[in-house]
Amino acid sequence: MNLGKKIKNLRLRKSVTQEALAEHLHISAQAISKWENDVTTPDIQILPALSAFFGVTIDELFEVAAETHLERIENMIIAERILTKVDYDYAERYLKDTLEDNRHKAKCLQLLAELYNHEADVYRSQAEYYAKAALEENPDSKDNHVSLMKAQQGTAKDWNYVNHHNRITYYQQFIKTNPGYPRGYMYLLDELIADGRLMEAKTVLKDMQKVRDDVRVPMYEGELLWAEGKQEEAFIIWKDMAEKDAGNWLVYAYLADRCAGTARYEEAIAYNKKAFELQPSPKYVDAAECMAHIYEILGNYPEAVRAWEEYIRVLDTEWNCVEGESVDRPKREIARLKELAEV
16 A cells, blocks of 8 residues: 555544644645545655544555564564553554454564563563662561562562463473474473472483484483482483584583583583584574673672673674664673772
């Protein structure tokens, strides 16, 4: 649909005359008529007022391909720390309206989930700020501490609150209907192990091995040993895994994660460096972030800053990403660490 027809349809939908629209825009009714008959087009300076009158975005005045809208929304979610109400409403409305189009339904559903998760992160950040402020006013309030724990997704000892039976039930059904998708088994294994349901996890691991018998099998064999209290046996399996698949960066990334999770920080740093060295381009930034956290825990703020700077460098050189929240977040971390170093 061209712009003239779009303006006419919006005008008729709003039940206004050409004269009423012209009066609102401080132009002649003849100008409106010329737009709608494709004789002329509106001056670019009039577009904001025109879009505001009809309650649509400027983009909606033009016929923009669905793929363009979806790409824009996806980039917006990635790049913006906080979405404006206008951007959020546009994204939500467009995605919901486009669900009826089967060509784009899957992508719209994915982006709706990402959009709401993005907003949830924003609200958690706000909740953290106010919970900390509340604790400054009343440090003895259990409710304030619980609010901060929820906002930071911290550790809770209440089994009713922390167990994962809903996710377990979902993925038990998921692997029945999608038996050839290996990650479905992995998501189920993670929750079963976290909930201590180890016998069930061992059965699921055998089923996963039939679908994908690769490095992930010894990864989870080690996880099961760890959950049984056999930590050294778990590390023997993981290190043997690395020796057998020495060229696979994933095994070192996994070992780095497990070492970091058990306060074996020097080993974690070494494995992260090895994983980054072996990674093909474009490289991920996970190793740099992990090392930044470790150095901060150790109180080595200059090295933590250097790790975040490496994070930014990788975004630039490997992903051509130089702006947006992906870059702003590590910059905020660097500023915070530099302040800590001065205290």
